[in-house]
Amino acid sequence: MLVRYAFIETYKTPFYCNNFSSHSTMSIYQATTSAPVNIACIKYWGKRNESLILPTNSSLSVTLSQDNLRSTTTARADPSFAADCLWLNGKVDPIKPGGRLHTCISEMKRLRTAFEAANPDQPKIASFNVHICSFNNFPTAAGLASSASGFAALVYALAKLYALPQTPEELSLIARRGSGSACRSLFGGFVAWDMGSDDVTGLDSKARQVASESHWPEMEALICVVNDAKKGTSSTSGMQRTVVTSALLQHRIGYVVPSRMADIESAIADKRFGDFAEITMRDSNQFHAVALDTYPPIFYMNDVSRAIIAIITEYNRLSDQPKAAYTYDAGPNAVIYALTPNVREIAQLVLYYFPQAEKVIIGGQEVEAALPEGFNE
Numbered sequence: 336m337l338v339r340y341a342f343i344e345t346y347k348t349p350f351y352c353n354n355f356s357s358h359s360t361m362s363i364y365q366a367t368t369s370a371p372v373n374i375a376c377i378k379y380w381g382k383r384n385e386s387l388i389l390p391t392n393s394s395l396s397v398t399l400s401q402d403n404l405r406s407t408t409t410a411r412a413d414p415s416f417a418a419d420c421l422w423l424n425g426k427v428d429p430i431k432p433g434g435r436l437h438t439c440i441s442e443m444k445r446l447r448t449a450f451e452a453a454n455p456d457q458p459k460i461a462s463f464n465v466h467i468c469s470f471n472n473f474p475t476a477a478g479l480a481s482s483a484s485g486f487a488a489l490v491y492a493l494a495k496l497y498a499l500p501q502t503p504e505e506l507s508l509i510a511r512r513g514s515g516s517a518c519r520s521l522f523g524g525f526v527a528w529d530m531g532s533d534d535v536t537g538l539d540s541k542a543r544q545v546a547s548e549s550h551w552p553e554m555e556a557l558i559c560v561v562n563d564a565k566k567g568t569s570s571t572s573g574m575q576r577t578v579v580t581s582a583l584l585q586h587r588i589g590y591v592v593p594s595r596m597a598d599i600e601s602a603i604a605d606k607r608f609g610d611f612a613e614i615t616m617r618d619s620n621q622f623h624a625v626a627l628d629t630y631p632p633i634f635y636m637n638d639v640s641r642a643i644i645a646i647i648t649e650y651n652r653l654s655d656q657p658k659a660a661y662t663y664d665a666g667p668n669a670v671i672y673a674l675t676p677n678v679r680e681i682a683q684l685v686l687y688y689f690p691q692a693e694k695v696i697i698g699g700q701e702v703e704a705a706l707p708e709g710f711n712e
C-alpha cells in the first residue's frame with residue numbers, strides 16, 4: 336500500500352476560456368497537484384540554521400502513497416489579485432512577511448522570473464499575485480506530518496503553475512524552507528534528506544530518493560490514530576528547545592545517526608526487514624528519549640502509545656527477526672511498518688487490545704481481533 340509516486344491531478348497550464356465582456360480570450364494560469372505525507376524512520380530533530388532550515392542530522396522516511404493521506408493544492412496567478420493569499424482547509428492562513436510561506440512563494444516566483452528571462456516567448460506571470468488553496472484529507476497537526484505534505488504540495492503546485500524545469504531534488508530545497516520534513520515528500524518510496532555541510536547557501540541540504548516505490552512493494556504501514564487532536568508542543572518549538580538544552584542530542588547527531596543512515600539504506604537496498612525494523616524502532620525510541628532529555632521535557636507519546644510498543648515488542652519476540660516496526664513522530668499516533676504477509680496478524684493483535692478501534696479492512700474483509708499463537712498477554 337505504500338510507496339507510489341506522489342503527484343496526481345495536474346492540470347495543463349495555461350488553459351484558455353472566454354472573457355465574457357469582450358469576447359477576446361484571456362489566459363487562466365492555474366495548476367492543481369497533491370502530495371502525500373511521509374513518516375520518518377530516522378528522525379529529523381534539530382536545526383543548525385533556523386532561517387534556512389538546515390538540520391543537525393540527516394534523516395530518512397517512507398512516503399505513504401495512499402489517497403487518504405494527502406494535501407491537495409491549487410495555485411492560481413492572476414493580474415487582478417491584490418495580494419498573495421492562502422487558504423488552508425477553507426480558512427485564510429496569513430502569509431507573514433519573512434515567514435515560511437512567504438519564503439516559499441518568493442523563491443518560486445524567483446525561479447519563474449529566471450525562467451521567463453531565459454524563455455522570452457513565455458507569458459510574463461512571475462509578477463502576478465497568487466491565490467493558493469490547500470486541503471488535507473486527514474487531521475492537521477496530529478503528528479501525521481501535515482506540514483510535510485502541505486509544503487510539498489504547495490511547492491509542486493507552484494512549479495506546475497510556472498511550468499518550471501526544476502527537478503524534484505531542486506524543488507526540495509524550497510520545500511525544506513517551508514518545513515524541513517516537507518523536502519522528503521517530493522519523492523515517492525524511501526527518501527533521505529542529506530543534511531549537507533554548506534551553512535551559507537544550504538544548497539546541499541536536499542532530499543534524495545534512496546529506493547523507488549516499486550523496490551519493496553510488500554512494505555506496508557498500519558497507522559494507529561491514537562488521538563487526532565492538535566499536538567501540545569509543535570515540532571519547530573520542541574526541536575529549538577532540544578537543541579539548546581539536551582546533551583543527549585549531541586550524542587545522537589555525532590555518534591548515532593551517521594551510521595544508522597548508512598545501515599538503514601543498506602537494509603532497504605537488500606530488503607532486510609528485520610534490520611530495517613530494528614533501526615526504525617531504535618531511532619523512534621531515541622528521538623523520544625531526546626524529547627524527554629529536553630528541559631523542560633517534552634512528552635509526545637501517551638499510555639496508549641507505550642502500550643502499542645509493549646504489544647509489538649512481545650509480538651517480535653515470537654520470531655527470530657522483528658516482523659513489525661513501530662515509530663512515533665511528534666504526537667501519540669503509531670505507525671507500524673510490516674510486510675504484507677504479516678499485516679493482518681498485526682492488525683488482529685492491535686484490535687484485540689483496542690476493540691474500540693474503527694474496523695480495519697484488509698483484502699475486502701473486516702479484520703477480527705485475535706492473538707497470535709504463543710503471545711503472552
Ligand code: DP6
Pocket residue numbers: 374375377378379380388394480482483513514515516517570571572664665
Ligand atoms: C518528528 O518538519 O515539522 O516528524 O522543520 O520545524 O517545520 P519544521 O519541523 P518538521 O519536523 C518533523 C519532525 C518529525 C521527524 C521527521 O519527520 O523527520
